[in-house]
Amino acid sequence: MPTVEHPLFSRVWSWAMRHEPRDVVRARGELLQGLSGRVLEVGAGTGSNFAHYPETVTEIVAIEPDRLLREEATVVAAARETAVPGTRIHVRDGTFEALPADAAGPFDAVVCSLVLCSVADVPGSLASAYAALRPGGQLRYYEHVATDGWLGGLQRTVDATFWPRAFGGCHTHRDTVGAIDRAGFERIQHRDIRGAPRWAPVPISPLALGIAQRPA
Template sequence: MSDLSHPIFARLYPRLDAGCAKAGGAAHRAELLAGASGRVLEVGAGYGANFAHYPPEVSEVVAVEPEPRLRAKAARAAAVAPVRVTVRPGLAEDLDVDDASFDVAVASLVLCSVRDPIRALAELRRALKPDGELRYYEHVRGRTPRKVRFQRYADLVWPFLSAGCHVTRPTDELIRRSGFTVREERHFEFPASARANPASPHVIGVAVRD
């Protein structure tokens, strides 16, 4: 199965993300993709929010999105993207791509929601060429006991409201355990003043396939 239907989330997410973009999310996406080049695989592309930020050194983006409504929006965004983008159905845990066929893989606010993040990371590693880059922008488990406790309580309901998103996932740690060497990484709170937001701890990083 390559489709996952979340009709309410698919309608609300682009509106919510537009507010995040104005608050700094667009700058984070630009930071994530700065310096990318060659052939790129993006998983969980959503409605195509990253497409406008790909630099001209990128020769092609293959964007995978399982939610059909978001995928349709992504196809429209691809049509006006500054680089060539092909949008496909598919799951991060079961990618229909050849081994070692991409220079860069992009995971942007998606590894919190996949059903099996370890398998998804294994698939991304498989798709990357030796020394290929994994570029990630994710919200992650907090770094203080108080924040983690708050996130654990939030995770009792959060996944049902946010298309399977889990705020307690230590995605940054999982990347290190999955055959990647982290080259650079930045942790931050976003929005900076959102102490009551269980999804505020974020990370942007670049890891290289071992």
């Protein structure tokens, strides 16, 4: 499986993850609260979520295609395992569309954190998540999403020009929540978040945080 390389973006992202705003840190905690058992996290980045998993999670299979980010996540995973010996974290190369063999389900939860904006195939990725979950398992999502009005127009413009190339394939104007619904998940909790005031020209400010379930 080829390794993804975005050297400049990876370094910028690594710096950003070490300087996350408080509201992002709080959202990560909310995203993961109450989880237990076996979890698949796709697009783990530098391992920013690892410290937020509750001790009731016994195993995390963390998928990250970017080599530099994956190396950093491996270090963070080892620190978490030392701090919480009851949790095993396996950091692996792979993508949502091409999960490695040891990422086979069933999982109690699949975690998507700022990743569905950058996958090549959103329906295929969500189908992969659905297949990896046990019946009744949960999809936890914290994602950039499309909005309407002038900001939606700005999102479409930046997506069609420089944004995906500059930011590791990120697309700001994706109907991610609608795609989750169409993939067969049942939303059981959802809220919209603004990462910046509505008047601010920040394409990634509209976010969605929620829980969807594979029907039992």
